[in-house]
Amino acid sequence: xxxxxxxxxxxxxxxxxxYPDISEISGKFEISRRQVYxxxxxxxxxxxxxIEYSKKNKGYIYSDDTxxxxxxxxxxxxxxxxxxxxxxxxxxxxxxxxxxxxxxxRMLGDEEITAEKNKFxxxxxxxxxxxxxxxxxxxxxxxxxxxxxxxxxxxxxxxxEVSPYKIFNIGSKIYFVGYCHLKEDLRTFRIDRIxxxxxxxxxxxxxxxxxxxxxxxxxxxxxxxxxxxxxxxFEREFDKKLLKYxxxxxxxxxxxxxxxxSSELVSNLMSIGIPFEIEKxxxxxxxxxxxxxxxxxGFGD
Amino acid sequence: MLxxxxxxxxxxxxxxxxxxxxCLDTTGFKNYDCYKIMGISGMAFNFVMSTKCDASGPTxxxxxxxxxxxxxxxxxxSEYDQIYSxxxxxxxxxxxxxxxxxxxxxxxxxxxxxxxxPSNVLEFGVIYGYDDSDKVFFxxxxxxxxxxxxxxxxxxxxxxxxxxxxxxKGFVEINTEKAYRESLEYGLxxxxxxxxxxxYYGSGIKAYDNIxxxxxxxxxxxxxxxxxxxxxxxxxxxxxxYLKEISEKxxxxxxxxxxxxxxxxxxxxxTEISNENPFTGKGNYKIFNREKLAKTFxxxxxxxxxxxxxxxxxxxxx
Numbered sequence: 001x002x003x004x005x006x007x008x009x010x011x012x013x014x015x016x017x018x019y020p021d022i023s024e025i026s027g028k029f030e031i032s033r034r035q036v037y038x039x040x041x042x043x044x045x046x047x048x049x050x051i052e053y054s055k056k057n058k059g060y061i062y063s064d065d066t067x068x069x070x071x072x073x074x075x076x077x078x079x080x081x082x083x084x085x086x087x088x089x090x091x092x093x094x095x096x097x098x099x100x101x102x103x104x105x106r107m108l109g110d111e112e113i114t115a116e117k118n119k120f121x122x123x124x125x126x127x128x129x130x131x132x133x134x135x136x137x138x139x140x141x142x143x144x145x146x147x148x149x150x151x152x153x154x155x156x157x158x159x160x161e162v163s164p165y166k167i168f169n170i171g172s173k174i175y176f177v178g179y180c181h182l183k184e185d186l187r188t189f190r191i192d193r194i195x196x197x198x199x200x201x202x203x204x205x206x207x208x209x210x211x212x213x214x215x216x217x218x219x220x221x222x223x224x225x226x227x228x229x230x231x232x233x234f235e236r237e238f239d240k241k242l243l244k245y246x247x248x249x250x251x252x253x254x255x256x257x258x259x260x261x262s263s264e265l266v267s268n269l270m271s272i273g274i275p276f277e278i279e280k281x282x283x284x285x286x287x288x289x290x291x292x293x294x295x296x297x298g299f300g301d
Numbered sequence: 302m303l304x305x306x307x308x309x310x311x312x313x314x315x316x317x318x319x320x321x322x323x324c325l326d327t328t329g330f331k332n333y334d335c336y337k338i339m340g341i342s343g344m345a346f347n348f349v350m351s352t353k354c355d356a357s358g359p360t361x362x363x364x365x366x367x368x369x370x371x372x373x374x375x376x377x378x379s380e381y382d383q384i385y386s387x388x389x390x391x392x393x394x395x396x397x398x399x400x401x402x403x404x405x406x407x408x409x410x411x412x413x414x415x416x417x418x419p420s421n422v423l424e425f426g427v428i429y430g431y432d433d434s435d436k437v438f439f440x441x442x443x444x445x446x447x448x449x450x451x452x453x454x455x456x457x458x459x460x461x462x463x464x465x466x467x468x469x470k471g472f473v474e475i476n477t478e479k480a481y482r483e484s485l486e487y488g489l490x491x492x493x494x495x496x497x498x499x500x501y502y503g504s505g506i507k508a509y510d511n512i513x514x515x516x517x518x519x520x521x522x523x524x525x526x527x528x529x530x531x532x533x534x535x536x537x538x539x540x541x542x543y544l545k546e547i548s549e550k551x552x553x554x555x556x557x558x559x560x561x562x563x564x565x566x567x568x569x570x571x572t573e574i575s576n577e578n579p580f581t582g583k584g585n586y587k588i589f590n591r592e593k594l595a596k597t598f599x600x601x602x603x604x605x606x607x608x609x610x611x612x613x614x615x616x617x618x619x
Contacts, residue, residue: 015394016454068391226454262449281435282302283450290447 006031006039007047010060011069014051019059030248133167135197136176140164143204145181149196150189151244155271157195158182163204167191168215177215179207186210195241227258230265230284235275242272254279262287304430305413310445314535315359316424317368318344319443320415321469323427325377328412330472333375340543341480342371345536346488349497350508354515356525359532361502364417368467374483376475384464386457393457393464400466401453404438405431407468416440416456417465420448428466478553482619484543485554485612492609505609509602516588516595523586531580534571541568554615563608567601 006029013020025036040060043049050064139146150160164178180187186207227246233254240247245265246258259265262284269276278285308326313319318338325331325338339345349358365383372379382400386393404414408431419426419440428451430439437450457464492505503511515521541564548556574597578588588594 012394017398065395225458226452228449228452281437283432283435283437283439287447287449 003039003042007043008069010039010043011049014060014062015065017061019054019057019061021059024059132191132194132197133174135199136164136167136191139199140166140176145200145202145204146178147198147200148189148194149241151193151195151242155242155244155268157241160189161200162187162189163207165204165207165210166212166215175215177210179205179210181205188215193244225260227260228262228281228284230257230259230281231255231279232257232269233277233279234272238272238274242268244268266291302430302432302434303408304439305408305411307413307427307429307441310441311426311443313339314532315339315344316426316443317364317415317467318342320425320427321372321377321467323441324413324415324469327429328469330469331376334542336539336542337546338375339536339539340546341375341475341484343374343484343487343491344371345539345543346484346491347504348491348508348533348536349502349504350511350529351502351525352511352515353520353522354512354526354529355522356528358502358508358525358529361498363498364463364465365467372467372469374475374480374487376473376480377469378471378473379467379469381467382464383466384457386462386464397453397456397464400464401456403468404428404456404466412469415467415469416451417463418459418461419451420444421459423459423461478551481547481551481554482616486616488540489609489612489616492605506602506606509598509605512598513595513602516591516598521588521591523588526588527575527578527580527586530571530575530578534568534575537564537568537571540564553619556615557611560608560611563604563611567605567608570597570601 006025009028010020010025022033022036025031025039026033040051044051047069048067049069050062050067051060052063053059054061136146145161145163148160148162149157151157161181162178163181164176167174167176169175174191175188176191177186177188179185186209231250231254235253237252240249240255243255243257245268248256250256257265265284266288278288305327307323309323311319311323313322313335318335322333322335322338325333333341336345347359347362349361351358351361365381369379369381382396382403384390384393384396404416407414408428413427413429415425416428417425419428419438420442422442422444424443426440426442428438428440431437432439432450435450436453438453438456439450440448442448494504494507496502496507497504503509512526515526541561544556544561544564547554548561574594578586580586
């Protein structure tokens with residue numbers, strides 16, 4: 001997690017009147033308290049933030065609610081993300097989206113952005129998806145095979161060798177179509193289920209019955225929602241790639257997992273086959289408890 | 302943590318009025334039947350169809366203002382927050398925090414709050430509890446199942462990004478005769494209105510024109526048509542039941558049998574059309590027998606126009 005993200009997070013928390021304190025910030029990002037003080041000083045001195053510690057609320061506040069974070073210096077990672085977003089918005093032909101594209105390009109220092117052949121649909125994104133998208137685009141452009149670690153619908157992971165053809169989206173899910181050399185047939189894959197991607201030196205196999213027009217984009221939508229965060233303790237260590245979510249490790253067996261739908265999360269957790277305990281949030285704990293209780297009711301006493 | 306025990310689930314296709322009924326039943330402010338809520342408020346008379354019969358027809362109106370006056374006709378004291386934000390509004394967080402506090406205040410007083418799209422379903426629903434430690438609101442959407450709660454930070458965030466909350470503050474007794482009269486006046490106004498929001502959306506008699514044109518060789522949204530039929534078959538049924546109540550209970554308004562007969566026919570025909578073109582919420586939709594349907598709608602148009610002529614005559618007597 002970069003300094004940029006930390007400061008953004010602190011800013012959002014303060015504006016939402018969540019009164020973050022040193023312990024919360026250091027715990028959230030697993031950094032030292034000293035580093036948190038440095039961040040706060042940086043916000044105050046370099047960014048001009050009217051940040052103050054409120055004894056009453058036991059956390060940081062802005063003495064001037066109108067304060068807005070100024071533009072940041074963009075690191076390589078941020079630039080990549082911004083360039084990527086700029087490409088996505090450029091697909092939408094309305095004035096607002098084109099203004100966003102102009103703004104992003106200005107923030108990138110008027111760098112020329114070359115249009116890519118494959119465009120990632122507008123979607124809530126994370127760093128992993130960007131990396132996978134970039135590698136996949138490169139493979140499609142250069143017509144080379146890829147090897148992916150892919151979780152199927154039952155969340156079983158397997159290595160697949162694929163000749164990729166086209167990226168498209170249906171609703172908010174992003175897919176690519178390609179010839180799967182394991183299944184010896186055309187297959188579509190969800191990008192968020194790709195855990196790892198490697199480009200090979202081999203040229204793609206061209207499938208005679210692949211018709212690109214059959215894989216059209218359908219309904220581009222936005223997802224501004226913030227995910228839920230669960231703290232889950234597993235009985236023993238395991239390969240965290242089995243979790244299809246954005247995950248951060250708290251210690252060897254305890255993870256913070258970001259998710260949007262509790263049912264999907266629970267089926268993923270169950271499929272791993274390792275006993276687990278949900279520590280937070282309480283509503284999720286209660287919900288699972290009530291689901292299990294109902295299942296047992298079906299078996300009588 | 303606080304959770305209000307809701308007395309029932311949202312049972313109406315008009316999700317705003319369905320949510321309102323849940324709130325009223327739960328608080329015990331007033332035990333209105335569904336048809337009465339739809340009739341007195343005037344919502345049953347909202348009949349809007351776009352030129353392509355999109356699913357948006359039933360929800361295209363100025364929510365805050367319209368709902369406020371509809372609730373007033375029912376004797377409900379209310380307030381609302383309504384902000385459109387697609388992520389560009391600088392002050393959005395301020396308003397969202399403000400709404401969060403208002404919701405908690407209402408819940409602490411035992412009154413659930415009506416909210417736009419509290420889950421992923423793009424319909425109105427009910428917020429009935431909160432938990433500050435997880436920073437979530439407990440919600441019920443139109444499916445009534447065990448929905449995931451709504452994070453405080455996601456309040457007002459959906460694919461149709463409105464922060465819309467309607468708070469019920471109390472109830473005053475109303476003059477029923479006045480309520481009957483004013484709801485019919487509202488219905489007549491809706492029937493004659495040229496369009497709702499933009500000329501793309503025809504209201505009342507123009508809604509029929511849009512349906513007939515779309516079915517007679519125009520472009521029609523099959524999904525939208527089926528959804529609208531489901532919503533409006535319910536509305537027409539409630540108009541019939543509401544007029545029946547007026548005919549039985551009003552000392553001032555004389556409802557002729559002709560008018561009741563017309564609405565019985567309209568209600569039954571809409572239900573029949575909806576059953577033949579069912580809306581299930583998923584799958585592909587295809588409208589068959591378009592020519593026959595267009596003729597049926599021409600007949601419905603004529604009958605409902607005649608009915609509003611009768612209503613206009615009734616109102617002229619005041």
